[in-house]
Amino acid sequence: MERYYDAQAIINESLPFLTFIIIFSMVTGNFLEGFAGNIIEKYSIILLILPAFINMSGSLASVFTSRITSSLYVGEIDDDFKPYKVLFLNMISMVLVAFTGFLFLAFIGIAVASIFFEINVTFSNFILIVAFSGIVTTILMMFIGLFAAKMTYSRGLDPDNFTIPTVTTIGDLIGTLLLITLIITYL
Amino acid sequence: MSEKDLVLTTYKETAPIILVTIVAEIWVGVFLIGIEDFYELLPGLFIIVPGLMEARGNISGALGQRLGSAIHLGIVSWEDKFNEDVRENVKASVSLGLLMSFSLGVLAFISSILLGFKHMSLLEFILIAVLTSTLAGVSQVGFTVFIATYSSHLGLDPDNVTIPALSVVGDILTIIYLLIVAKFTLSISGWLP
Numbered sequence: 597m598e599r600y601y602d603a604q605a606i607i608n609e610s611l612p613f614l615t616f617i618i619i620f621s622m623v624t625g626n627f628l629e630g631f632a633g634n635i636i637e638k639y640s641i642i643l644l645i646l647p648a649f650i651n652m653s654g655s656l657a658s659v660f661t662s663r664i665t666s667s668l669y670v671g672e673i674d675d676d677f678k679p680y681k682v683l684f685l686n687m688i689s690m691v692l693v694a695f696t697g698f699l700f701l702a703f704i705g706i707a708v709a710s711i712f713f714e715i716n717v718t719f720s721n722f723i724l725i726v727a728f729s730g731i732v733t734t735i736l737m738m739f740i741g742l743f744a745a746k747m748t749y750s751r752g753l754d755p756d757n758f759t760i761p762t763v764t765t766i767g768d769l770i771g772t773l774l775l776i777t778l779i780i781t782y783l
Numbered sequence: 784m785s786e787k788d789l790v791l792t793t794y795k796e797t798a799p800i801i802l803v804t805i806v807a808e809i810w811v812g813v814f815l816i817g818i819e820d821f822y823e824l825l826p827g828l829f830i831i832v833p834g835l836m837e838a839r840g841n842i843s844g845a846l847g848q849r850l851g852s853a854i855h856l857g858i859v860s861w862e863d864k865f866n867e868d869v870r871e872n873v874k875a876s877v878s879l880g881l882l883m884s885f886s887l888g889v890l891a892f893i894s895s896i897l898l899g900f901k902h903m904s905l906l907e908f909i910l911i912a913v914l915t916s917t918l919a920g921v922s923q924v925g926f927t928v929f930i931a932t933y934s935s936h937l938g939l940d941p942d943n944v945t946i947p948a949l950s951v952v953g954d955i956l957t958i959i960y961l962l963i964v965a966k967f968t969l970s971i972s973g974w975l976p
Contacts, residue, residue: 600858601849601868606875607882614841614883621837622830622894643816648808651954652801654840655947659797662848662942666855685786689793697801701809708809756852760844760946764837 610757617761624769632776639779640713645705645726650771652697653730654764657737660690661745661759668749675749677742687738691731698730699723717783725778733771737763796943807951814958821965827902828965830891831912836957838883839916843923843953846876847945850931854941861936864928876924884916885909906975911964918960923953 636642663686667673677683702723709715744762745755815832822829849872853859858868888909895902902908930948931941 599867599871600853600856601871601875603871603874603878606849606872607878610842610845610875610879611882614838614879615886617841618834618838618883618887619890622834622890625833626894626898644809644812647812647815647954648805651808651950652805655801655804655950656797658844658848658946659943662851662946663793663940665848666852666942669852670855681786685789686793689790689797692790692794693798693801696798697805700802701805704805704809708813712813754849756848757845760848761841764840764844768837 606754606757609753613758614761617765621765621768624765628769628772632772635776635780639717639783641705641709641715641717641722642776642779644709644712645701646772646775648701648705649698649726649730649775650768652701653694653733653737653771654767656690656694656697656734657741657763657767658760660686660738661741661755661763664742665745665749665755665759668745668755675746677746683742687735690734690738694731694734695727698727701730702726721783725775725782729771729774729778733767733774736770737767740766793940793943796939797947800944800947804947804951807955811954811958818962821962824969825903825907825911825965827891827895827900827908828911830895830900831887831908832961834887834891835884835912835915835919835961836954838887839880839919839923839953839957840950842876842879842883842920843927843949844946846872846924847927847931847941847949850927851940851942851945854931854935859932861932864932869928873924873928876927877920880916880920880924881913884912884920887916888912903972904975907968907972910975911961911968914964914967915957915961918964919953919957922956923949926952 667682673682706715706719741759741763744759748755748758850859853868859866892905892908927945927949931945934941934944
């Protein structure tokens with residue numbers, strides 16, 4: 597059988613983009629530290645849940661793009677992502693998982709935080725903020741993942757090499773900004 | 784598959800592993816707060832940690848996604864998990880891990896200087912980044928091939944489980960290897976130029 601993948605081609609396609617992504621995330625990481633540093637010091641619970649929060653929105657958007665690129669390759673959807681029903685059903689599935697996951701994260705965050713330090717947040721507001729910002733971030737990331745898939749696939753590149761770095765890096769930025777902004781405003 | 788089945792199956796396959804990742808990541812958070820001493824001993828280490836995790840996640844995540852597509856296309860399977868396509872994918876991921884970690888070490892050194900942080904030497908930055916990334920990368924690549932092919936062998940959709948499973952195992956492995964490599968670097972730092 598003819599070989600489908602070639603290591604050198606994967607490296608050539610991925611390396612420039614991954615290098616750009618690392619520089620981008622170092623710059624945004626610095627910016628986020630400046631933006632969120634004070635608020636994180638004030639609410640230790642944020643520091644506790646932030647890694648899980650950004651990891652989950654990144655994972656869910658990655659599962660979504662992974663499913664979409666597979667559907668693209670097996671011909672279940674065309675390069676305009678039609679029929680949209682497949683896309684829509686996949687999004688619904690991820691939103692349901694996000695709803696379960698972010699609620700669980702808020703509850704477990706409160707439980708673990710209460711072991712380590714005094715909690716200075718209102719439970720109901722905290723749960724609503726975590727769930728809302730998590731679901732919104734996941735939905736935005738799915739659209740950004742689709743955009744990345746479209747841009748790369750239409751140029752003859754393999755979207756599998758680009759969508760995950762794109763959604764996880766932009767997801768870190770948007771997720772943290774949204775969560776911290778809502779916390780500053782409503783907590 | 785009916786519409787209801789697609790949503791339900793995806794939910795049932797993805798939700799449990801996502802809940803496991805939440806618990807694991809919370810402990811990763813607790814752990815990272817707990818190793819602040821290391822940051823004092825190896826100044827600049829905190830710049831490398833997020834970058835290492837990010838690069839590792841991107842490279843193995845992309846491998847997982849490519850294998851997911853390859854399995855759906857029938858190019859790779861549990862019975863045929865060491866074929867040439869898998870080997871090319873593995874070769875690419877390991878090489879990318881090496882190249883990226885080297886660049887990360889250099890970039891972390893440069894940004895420490897630019898930002899005026901107290902920092903370790905360029906050699907220490909590169910040593911920590913490359914050794915951690917190689918150890919974590921090689922084990923993760925093996926894990927990715929295993930979980931992608933085995934999940935499909937079990938009748939699950941590899942796209943639903945590989946990436947979340949990888950993100951937990953990857954972060955935990957990276958931290959364990961980082962601690963080992965950081966201790967090793969500290970122990971030999973007297974001999975480094």
